[in-house]
Every structure is written in structure tokens, then in C-alpha cells.
Amino acid sequence: MPEVTDPYLPGTPCWVDLAADDQQAALDFYRDLFGWQGEPGPAEFGGYAVCTLKGRAVAGIGPAMAPEGMPKPPVAWTTHLATDDADAAQRAVTEAGGTVLVPVMDVGTTGRMQIVADPAGAVFGIWQAVDFAGAGIVGEHGALVWNDLHTGDIAAATAFYGAALGIGVTPMEGAEGYYSLNVGDRSVGGLAGLENDPPGTPAHWLAYFAVDNPDATVDLLVRKGGKALIPPFDMVAGRMAVVADPQGAVFAVIAPPPV
Numbered sequence: 001m002p003e004v005t006d007p008y009l010p011g012t013p014c015w016v017d018l019a020a021d022d023q024q025a026a027l028d029f030y031r032d033l034f035g036w037q038g039e040p041g042p043a044e045f046g047g048y049a050v051c052t053l054k055g056r057a058v059a060g061i062g063p064a065m066a067p068e069g070m071p072k073p074p075v076a077w078t079t080h081l082a083t084d085d086a087d088a089a090q091r092a093v094t095e096a097g098g099t100v101l102v103p104v105m106d107v108g109t110t111g112r113m114q115i116v117a118d119p120a121g122a123v124f125g126i127w128q129a130v131d132f133a134g135a136g137i138v139g140e141h142g143a144l145v146w147n148d149l150h151t152g153d154i155a156a157a158t159a160f161y162g163a164a165l166g167i168g169v170t171p172m173e174g175a176e177g178y179y180s181l182n183v184g185d186r187s188v189g190g191l192a193g194l195e196n197d198p199p200g201t202p203a204h205w206l207a208y209f210a211v212d213n214p215d216a217t218v219d220l221l222v223r224k225g226g227k228a229l230i231p232p233f234d235m236v237a238g239r240m241a242v243v244a245d246p247q248g249a250v251f252a253v254i255a256p257p258p259v
Contacts, residue, residue, distance in 0.1 A: 002140040003056065007133055008082035011167040011183040013147040014127055014134030015080040016207045017060030019073050020247055023047060026061050029224055029245055033217065034058075034142030034209065045108065056136035058143050075247045078115070079147045079205040080125035081165060082134065086112040089126045089165065096164040118160050120151045120203035126165075139210055145254060146208035146237075148190040150197055154179065157191060157203075175236050206242070208252040214239050217253050221245070 008014035020026035023040060027049060030036045036058060038051030048062040066072045083089040086104045093116045094100060101123065102115035110132035117123045127134060137143045151157045154169075161167040161181070168182035169191055181189035194201055211217040214232040218241050222228060225246035232241040240254035 002137050002143065004133070004136050004138055007129065009183050009186075010081075010083050011161075011165045011181075012082045012188045013079050013144075014082040014129075015060065015125070016077050016135075016144055016147075017048075017062060017080070017125075018077050018249055019062055019064040019075060020249070021064055021075055022247065023049065023061060023063045026245065026247060026249075027051070029226075030059075030061065032224055033221055034211075036142065053137055053142050057132070058135060058137055075249045076123075077205075077207045077249050077251050078123060078125050079207055080113070080127040080134070081167075083126050083128050083165070086114060086126060086128035089128075090114055090116070092164045093126070096160045098160065098164060118151075118164075118203070119156060120153060122149060122151060122157075122203035122205055124205050141210055141212045143210055144207060145210035145256070146189065146252075148192060148206045148208070148252075149181070149203075150192050150194055150201070150206060151203040152194050154191065154193060204250075206250065206252055208240070208254050211253045211255055214241050214253050214255050217241075218243060 027038050036051040036053055038049040040047040041049050046062055050057050051059050064072050090104050097119040099117045104112055104114045106112055109130055111130045112128040114126050135144050139145045158169040169179050172178045172180045179191040180187040181191055218228050218232055221243055227244045229244055230242040232239055238254050238256040240252055242252045244250045
């Protein structure tokens with residue numbers, strides 16, 4: 001389903017965005033890598049750019065900024081989960097042991113957002129749509145296709161995301177040690193331990209973008225100044241790689257197996 005027309009159900013990853021030290025360089029890099037179109041937006045929204053693919057919103061890229069008195073965030077991709085009540089979600093996150101990093105705020109008429117961290121420190125956003133639901137295209141070359149949570153405590157993550165956002169966790173059939181994040185009866189993401197991450201890697205969310213040819217995509221990424229952190233390899237869900245863009249933002253690319 002490359003085009004998204006229905007609202008995202010609460011708990012579903014609905015958007016990803018990048019906070020970049022050099023916004024224009026990031027816009028240029030992802031244009032060349034994925035074919036995105038985007039330019040800095042209005043000053044009242046911090047210059048945030050909504051990038052498009054085939055004319056539909058695919059991801060955001062903004063300059064890395066921080067509220068007064070707080071350190072600037074690292075260059076990173078942030079996964080945003082849908083909610084139908086941002087204020088209630090903020091209370092639930094706090095009650096479940098999470099931390100509010102950026103409290104609920106209105107983003108014009110597009111929606112309401114907040115940035116939080118789970119008890120293990122994995123940072124994510126929560127989005128309540130008003131005029132803007134989130135990604136309008138998914139699952140095809142250059143678009144978001146999956147989101148993983150990597151954490152050192154599966155049981156604690158299961159408890160937190162269930163209590164705070166109503167997300168269920170079940171073992172993924174055919175993938176030992178990997179779990180499905182479920183909204184209702186639909187799998188919307190994955191949950192894994194940190195065993196396969198480099199030593200010292202903190203808990204984090206990882207965004208996956210679909211590509212037709214991971215090997216060619218990684219070759220292009222490296223030529224453009226990025227790094228292949230885990231070179232392309234075959235696994236149960238397809239051929240994938242974990243990479244970093246020239247400013248250090250980590251993400252994955254994957255080509256699902258033929259149906």
C-alpha cells in the first residue's frame with residue numbers, strides 16, 4: 001500500500017524526521033539518494049522541510065535546534081508514533097516511567113507533537129494529527145517501510161509501550177529473539193535486543209527505508225559521504241543494510257523479498 005489514505009491508528013509509526021546540523025546538505029543528500037524533493041520551510045516553523053516523493057509527504061528534515069537552556073540534540077532520525085490525544089499520551093508516558101523531553105506543542109494547524117524517551121532512553125515523537133496525518137507514501141523505493149525499537153530490556157519495553165501507547169508485543173514467527181509491535185491485530189514495527197548492535201549502543205528507534213537494490217543504494221551513499229555500518233546482507237525479511245548519512249544520522253535500507 002504505497003499511498004496512505006486512512007488515518008494512522010494510535011501507536012502506529014506515522015512519520016520520521018531528521019534533525020541535521022546542515023539542513024541544506026541533508027536535503028541535497030536525500031534528494032540524490034532517494035529522489036526526495038524538499039526545501040527549507042517558513043521561519044515560524046524553524047525552517048522545517050516536509051520532503052515529498054511522487055508529490056506525497058515522505059519525511060521531514062529540519063535544522064537541529066534545542067529549547068533555550070538545553071543542549072542541541074544529536075543528528076538523528078526520530079520515529080513518531082500516532083495518537084488521538086497528545087495530552088493524554090504525555091501523561092501516560094510519564095506515568096509509565098518515560099521522560100518528556102519536549103512537552104506537547106501545537107504545530108500550526110497541522111497537529112500537536114511532543115518528544116519523549118522511554119525508560120531505557122530511546123527517544124521518539126508522539127503526533128496527534130489535525131490537518132497533517134503523517135507519511136502519505138510508504139513501502140516503496142525511497143519511502144519509510146518499517147521501524148524497530150532496539151533495547152536492552154525487552155520485558156520493560158513491553159510493559160512501557162503497552163501501558164503508555166497500547167502497543168502489544170508478540171514473538172515474531174521465524175525470527176528468534178525478535179518481536180512484533182502490534183496495534184490491534186496488525187504488526188506495525190519490530191522490537192529487538194541490543195545483542196547485534198555495536199557494544200555500548202544505547203536504546204534507540206531505527207527507521208527503515210525501502211529500496212529496490214540495497215547494494216546499489218549503499219554504494220551511492222558511500223560515494224556521497226555516508227558510511228555502511230552493516231553492509232548489505234540477506235535475512236528473513238529481505239536484503240538490508242544499516243548506514244549513516246554524512247552527518248552521522250543512522251538508518252536502515254531494505255529490499256523486501258519478492259512476493
